[in-house]
Amino acid sequence: GIHRDKQLPQFHGETFADWFRKGAPQGSGENGDVVLFNSCFVNYNGPDIGRDVVDVLARNHLRIQLGGVACCGMPALDAADMDFAKTQARKNVEALYPLVEQGLPIAVVNPTCSLMLRREYPELLAIPGEGELTRKATAVAENTYDIAEFVYLKLHREKKLDLAFRSTPGPIAYQVPCHLKMQNIGFRSRDLMRRIPDVKVKLVSECTGHDGTFAMKVEHYDESIEAGQRAFDGMRKADAEIWATDCPMAAIQLEQHAGKKAYHPFQILARAYREDGFPTKIEATE
Template identity: 45%
Template sequence: MNKPQTPAYDPIDARYWDPQDLRSEVERVFKLCADCRLCNKFCGSFPKLFEAVDSYCTDDKYFEVEIEKFKTEDLKEVVNLCFQCKLCHINCPYTPGDHEWAIDFPRLIARAKAQEVKKNGGSLTDRVMGNPDLVGKLASWTAPIANWANENKVHRLFMQGALGIHKDKKLPPFAWKTFAARFRESWKAPEGEPVAKIAFFSTCFVNYNEPGLGMDTLEVMARNKVDVAFAYEQCCGMPLWHNGDMEAAIVAARKNVASLLPYVNDGRAIVVTNPTCSQMLRVEYPRMLGTDDAKAVAAKTTDPTEFLASLAAQGKLNRDFKTGAGKIAYHIPCHLRTQNIGYKTRDMLALLPDTQVELVEACSGHNGTWAMKKENFEASLKWGERAFQGIRNAEPDVTCSDCPLAAIQIQQGTGKKTLNPMEILARSYRGEPIGGKDR
């Protein structure tokens, strides 16, 4: 009874859009989760799920009372409380390939949200946040005004009312000159035969918000004699995917696969600065599209420190690091943990002189655009508190995270400016101070 006939977790499966099939799968998975309850600590979805199941329980038999009420009211709340950190999945003993129950809770929630959006449409907030390229272009053209507005309390109240972005949420600044423009102006290929070749998928965040991170990544690659091609065409589609607009996310995936495939055929690795974006390319695209081209792009996708670790394994890494960082509290993002590549950033940072790395393995609570919304902001800080406390307890000289959005959340929760590992490595190569107790 509990064993499914291959659950429809991917949109290429025709059953994915069948409401009745979804209801059956929700009933099956929620019953199994309610019997286990291992994941109660990860997000608000599980406490809500268990509370609802318990209220419908009669003589230890679940889902025999008011099942339709659960689906129409409580299911929606369970779905909305999930922020797709995926920690439940990597801790679940019953996942596909590992157990016949084949539970993938995050994908089930994503499927439920996708059906809801297809039926009723998405909110204005989700539509705006789902198009970071449009927002980024407009804000970059007017960066001084946009940045002033994001710091203005009156304007933030307006944004909260009109767009649903919480008035107190720390937002990233916009850069008037995008990373794409800076790359075209300044990048010079290394002299001589390159050690390796990459296509740099810089992400929308680096392109519009933090081009300096992209420039630091370029410097690290240049110091390792890596030839870099600029390969960013558009957002990876994660905001669309996360907010349930699966059909639009599939369109974005197709466009990115088409633009990245020539680089793959040229023998280049695809280096992606944000773990959420690399997860989209490496994990989600093959499942969304099911094509050989998507699988080829996924196979060549890599995180920056993962790529550097591969150079180190071949004896090709430039180890001329000049300055150390003291004690680093390194937050490993959830979406890097789900890719199961190990602790490459920790290992790279440990190569710096006079540097000690303390690992913080807890969710920051940000997760895409979820923490920005007025209904989620306070909960996001609650779910990020374990990470914040881990960083405080470390008493670090430098705080670090691979995820730029987690870095913003950590700064909001701890007051500590949080650096990307590429920033740290670039500063060490240059011989610059990396941080101090005030960071």
């Protein structure tokens, strides 16, 4: 069962997908198109994260569409329910592959989901007698990016990233999620946040101990706190008013056991574009 003391994700009356379909802001398409795989957490528990991601992408002249029709399948894989994990993988691959065929990149908000699409789907769907499905899964994997990786490669590296930030958070303590490190793509969220004037990012690479549903369970609750202690200590010692992590479950763990809310890096970027985003204003340059 779930431990009685565990802080749990909140559910919202309006999902991110519902908000998006009602008329989310859109970029001009000047910098291309992108398929956003928003994740279950963003859809049901963190639509504010999704709205800020859309705000950053649209501001940078990207045209956005939602992709994926189902949970990425990681909870099933974590519970050794291989059949359901394969079912979810098949649904998403069949939905995403036609978009990949059109030359569209897939940007994923949650590092757990991007890890699934990139690393697990080609293996889960390497099914004897279904070579075409395996080929599609591989094509989807090869065209999937973590959201910060996508913006870094497609905008920042090409000198197309909008740098007109209007306010700054100052120093940031940034916890790097385990599933992001596994993708070996560098610290792109850190690199993007560094583009905000007066920002110095203190990187904390230790695991917070949440591990999917592990930290929620009665039998593992105390163990998860012990496992995350080095991350909690590292974030506190960073001496930063603003905390960040790409993993929403790590954010919950940090808030409950280290005492401070951690924001998704794109929430920080979105706020920094606004004059009232942070107390410290940035003077506009000619």
